[in-house]
Amino acid sequence: MTALAKIVHTAPEVEAEPELTDGFHLVIDALKLNGIETIYGVPGIPITDLGRMAQAEGMRVISFRHEQHAGNAAAIAGFLTQKPGICLTVSAPGFLNGLTALANATTNCFPMILISGSSEREIVDLQQGDYEEMDQLAIAKPLCKAAFRVLHAADIGIGVARAIRAACSGRPGGVYLDLPAKLFSQVMDAEAGQKSLVKVIDPAPAQHPAPEAIARALDVLKSAKRPLIVLGKGAAYAQADAAIRSLVETSGIPYVPMSMAKGLLPDTHPLSAGAARSTALKDSDVVLLIGARLNWLLSHGKGKSWGEPGSTKFIQIDIEPREMDSNVEIVAPVVGDIASCVQALLDGMGQGWQQPPSDWIETLRTKREANVAKMAPKLMSNASPMNFHAALGALRTIVKERPDAILVNEGANTLDLARGIIDMYQPRKRLDVGTWGIMGIGMGFAVAAAVETGKPVLCVEGDSAFGFSGMEVETICRYGLPVCIVVFNNNGIYRGTDTDPTGRDPATTVFVPDSRYDKMMEAFGGVGYHVTTPDELTRAVNEAMNSGRPALVNAVIDPAAGSESGNIGSLNPQSGIKKKK
Ligand code: ADP
Ligand code: TPW
Ligand code: MG
Numbered sequence: 001m002t003a004l005a006k007i008v009h010t011a012p013e014v015e016a017e018p019e020l021t022d023g024f025h026l027v028i029d030a031l032k033l034n035g036i037e038t039i040y041g042v043p044g045i046p047i048t049d050l051g052r053m054a055q056a057e058g059m060r061v062i063s064f065r066h067e068q069h070a071g072n073a074a075a076i077a078g079f080l081t082q083k084p085g086i087c088l089t090v091s092a093p094g095f096l097n098g099l100t101a102l103a104n105a106t107t108n109c110f111p112m113i114l115i116s117g118s119s120e121r122e123i124v125d126l127q128q129g130d131y132e133e134m135d136q137l138a139i140a141k142p143l144c145k146a147a148f149r150v151l152h153a154a155d156i157g158i159g160v161a162r163a164i165r166a167a168c169s170g171r172p173g174g175v176y177l178d179l180p181a182k183l184f185s186q187v188m189d190a191e192a193g194q195k196s197l198v199k200v201i202d203p204a205p206a207q208h209p210a211p212e213a214i215a216r217a218l219d220v221l222k223s224a225k226r227p228l229i230v231l232g233k234g235a236a237y238a239q240a241d242a243a244i245r246s247l248v249e250t251s252g253i254p255y256v257p258m259s260m261a262k263g264l265l266p267d268t269h270p271l272s273a274g275a276a277r278s279t280a281l282k283d284s285d286v287v288l289l290i291g292a293r294l295n296w297l298l299s300h301g302k303g304k305s306w307g308e309p310g311s312t313k314f315i316q317i318d319i320e321p322r323e324m325d326s327n328v329e330i331v332a333p334v335v336g337d338i339a340s341c342v343q344a345l346l347d348g349m350g351q352g353w354q355q356p357p358s359d360w361i362e363t364l365r366t367k368r369e370a371n372v373a374k375m376a377p378k379l380m381s382n383a384s385p386m387n388f389h390a391a392l393g394a395l396r397t398i399v400k401e402r403p404d405a406i407l408v409n410e411g412a413n414t415l416d417l418a419r420g421i422i423d424m425y426q427p428r429k430r431l432d433v434g435t436w437g438i439m440g441i442g443m444g445f446a447v448a449a450a451v452e453t454g455k456p457v458l459c460v461e462g463d464s465a466f467g468f469s470g471m472e473v474e475t476i477c478r479y480g481l482p483v484c485i486v487v488f489n490n491n492g493i494y495r496g497t498d499t500d501p502t503g504r505d506p507a508t509t510v511f512v513p514d515s516r517y518d519k520m521m522e523a524f525g526g527v528g529y530h531v532t533t534p535d536e537l538t539r540a541v542n543e544a545m546n547s548g549r550p551a552l553v554n555a556v557i558d559p560a561a562g563s564e565s566g567n568i569g570s571l572n573p574q575s576g577i578k579k580k581k
Pocket of ligand 1: 107108109171172231232233234235237238258259260261290291292293294295297317318319320323336337338339434435
């Protein structure tokens with residue numbers, strides 16, 4: 001410091017130096033201002049200090065072992081809370097690891113923001129080979145709803161606001177926010193910095209349906225002899241639980257829940273046609289879709305699962321206008337947010353609403369009872385080794401007794417059979433592989449479900465499915481989360497009995513036989529169980545869930561019990577070449 005400066009600095013009449021802020025702090029302040037309290041990520045250059053500072057500023061920063069799982073955690077946090085979940089990654093490889101989760105979030109309509117550090121534009125654009133160089137913005141763009149880059153600290157507030165609005169408004173989805181390393185150390189006047197931040201007002205504004213659209217939908221519904229409501233995960237996301245229940249009960253129309261809409265009304269509800277799904281889809285004449293797309297999960301609204309071509313009329317409630325007519329004609333499109341649309345339908349039904357013909361209700365009830373009765377003995381089986389039904393029968397009772405627990409579910413047989421067998425009783429308690437049928441969501445979803453809701457989590461995992469995110473059991477132990485993982489260990493993918501015809505290697509679908517996944521949990525201080533009967537399984541899961549501590553139950557399942565690809569074996573292409581005898 002020069003002598004003059006010293007004099008000036010100490011002179012009492014001189015103003016104090018302006019307070020400064022920087023890119024790090026502005027990102028944290030912008031998130032907090034918008035009510036975002038948790039970041040899921042993996043640290044490294046250039047975002048290590050961002051995570052540290054966020055933690056120091058009181059945010060919850062959950063560090064994972066791999067970005068894909070942090071991304072899946074952020075995505076399901078978005079689904080559960082309607083606020084975008086935040087995933088924070090390093091440049092290039094970390095960014096790419098997070099990208100699968102971003103794309104999956106977009107596909108499933110979950111709001112999330114992938115924030116990634118990146119290297120400098122000057123070097124990336126001239127392709128001069130920076131540390132972890134990659135044109136991340138360009139790569140992210142086709143895989144998300146929107147992608148933004150912020151170059152100046154003064155624009156952080158707007159950048160974060162745009163990202164939040166893009167993730168939450170309209171059809172929710174994944175957003176990419178690119179923050180080059182230099183941004184974080186840029187300084188600016190603290191007061192100007194605070195003023196530059198934006199608190200997003202009404203990030204997902206109500207979108208009321210047109211009255212004509214409601215009138216048209218009600219006309220079609222009134223004409224129905226065999227109406228059906230299909231509830232999708234959009235309906236679960238919308239958190240319009242009371243209105244949806246009221247619509248079902250007031251209209252008297254039976255409903256089928258899609259996987260993640262199970263529990264929106266309890267699966268035991270008298271109007272649930274979940275256990276008579278095939279009959280309900282095939283024989284219905286008018287179907288009201290609420291937050292469910294007519295994609296492969298509903299056989300595209302045509303073909304064998306449905307009645308004769310043209311015999312089913314579809315009414316669809318969705319916030320995305322372009323969803324209409326995407327697979328078959330929608331005779332009554334209702335575009336708007338589910339809460340507003342369902343309320344408008346209810347208002348329009350008024351006093352004089354006629355319940356659907358009783359023979360239709362009776363047909364579905366009879367079918368449902370027959371299916372439930374057919375299943376019952378299988379669920380009580382004491383076969384040794386355990387088959388899927390016996391193990392799931394035990395878990396079904398546990399979930400009934402613990403309806404507020406969150407069930408995470410992935411695998412093939414383990415997924416399809418659990419979805420059918422385990423009844424759900426409360427909304428947003430079933431989290432699974434969603435629209436893509438993606439393996440690897442398990443531990444990421446489990447961590448976020450525990451962190452966001454504080455509720456106990458039960459993960460029902462195929463042994464293959466578990467392997468995709470298994471290392472995150474360390475994360476679960478590190479944060480001491482109340483997660484009980486049950487690995488359905490049938491020695492492989494679909495089955496553990498395949499062999500290599502040449503006899504050289506293990507078959508492509510099998511794993512080390514009799515693996516002890518429970519020991520993975522023990523390695524990090526959690527509790528491991530090894531069980532071979534439904535009774536042992538029940539005892540282990542109850543003990544684990546009562547303790548609230550991380551636990552993994554290795555449940556030995558008959559390696560021969562599963563079927564190829566679970567319920568969707570028919571999607572496997574068949575060789576065009578006939579096998580020689
Ligand atoms: P599922 O797999 O359960 O059938 P999908 O993911 O196919 O469900 O469909 C969810 C649908 O819900 C999407 O088309 C999405 O646009 C819509 N959606 C999501 N949130 C809302 C909302 N708040 N209001 C209206 N539609 C919504
Ligand atoms: C990212 C393909 C679908 S289901 C599955 C795989 C590998 C595992 C099935 O075995 P699991 O279940 O979990 O042991 P079970 O009960 O039938 O034995 N990669 C990704 N996603 C998918 N869907 C696959 C591969 C697949
Ligand atoms: Mg398996």
